């Protein structure tokens with residue numbers, strides 16, 4: 001087990017059980033005293049608990065390609081909470097050829113955002129399934145992506161911390177274009193070798209490729225929305241719709257900005273330090 005210096009208590013979770021989302025943030029506020037106010041999460045009640053009595057509820061923000069999935073997934077292993085990436089939920093829905101799949105394919109392949117109704121219903125379904133398996137707490141990656149989504153989330157549960165990962169835009173494009181997924185095991189890799197020189201007082205950045213083991217090599221696929229045109233559109237939409245979330249959470253005193261200093265070997269220990277966490281297992285294996 002990894003030793004965690006900051007969160008020593010085993011914690012329980014506030015639940016989000018089912019949802020029928022209203023697209024209006026105004027409707028996000030659940031008002032138990034007024035039965036006429038509709039919650040975006042439908043008829044389900046959310047239990048708000050003191051953070052000391054439940055597991056962590058964190059959000060990861062950051063542009064496409066910044067590495068939210070990588071670091072959120074590592075932290076979820078360390079903290080024992082599920083890593084819930086709404087992009088993965090969307091891709092699972094696409095692959096399922098369910099009723100939404102055709103509509104979603106078009107939206108995703110244009111780099112556009114899926115509607116709040118659909119994304120919140122996918123998220124609520126995932127949280128409900130996790131709850132049935134006894135999961136508690138979460139690290140959200142890719143949600144919220146708009147102020148409306150953030151207000152809806154705020155209306156139903158408490159977020160403890162929002163980590164905003166940052167990289168220069170030129171690196172983000174290269175990283176998205178280098179992304180590969182093993183079609184068999186589902187693991188993510190990156191074939192891009194990044195070497196950006198420091199400019200205008202900003203430090204240079206180097207990232208070694210994250211290459212797959214030989215048995216995954218022939219099974220690598222590229223996400224259909226990782227083409228240069230779609231990546232640029234996703235970055236444009238991120239800057240327009242998601243960047244305002246930084247101020248939103250800053251004003252709530254929940255934002256932690258983190259400029260990635262390089263690839264995983266440089267960034268992971270620094271991120272743990274910033275979060276006041278200790279990856280005991282990793283230190284042990286490094287020392288062995």
Ligand SMILES: Nc1ncnc2c1ncn2[C@@H]1O[C@H](COP(=O)(O)OP(=O)(O)O)[C@@H](O)[C@H]1O
Pocket residue numbers: 063064065086087088090107108111112113114115116119141142143144145149225234
């Ligand atoms: N919270 C969300 N709101 C709307 N659409 C979303 C959301 N999360 C994911 N999506 C859809 O899924 C796609 C892939 O998401 P993701 O894997 O998070 O990509 P990215 O690499 O751009 O961060 C997005 O381009 C968008 O169409």
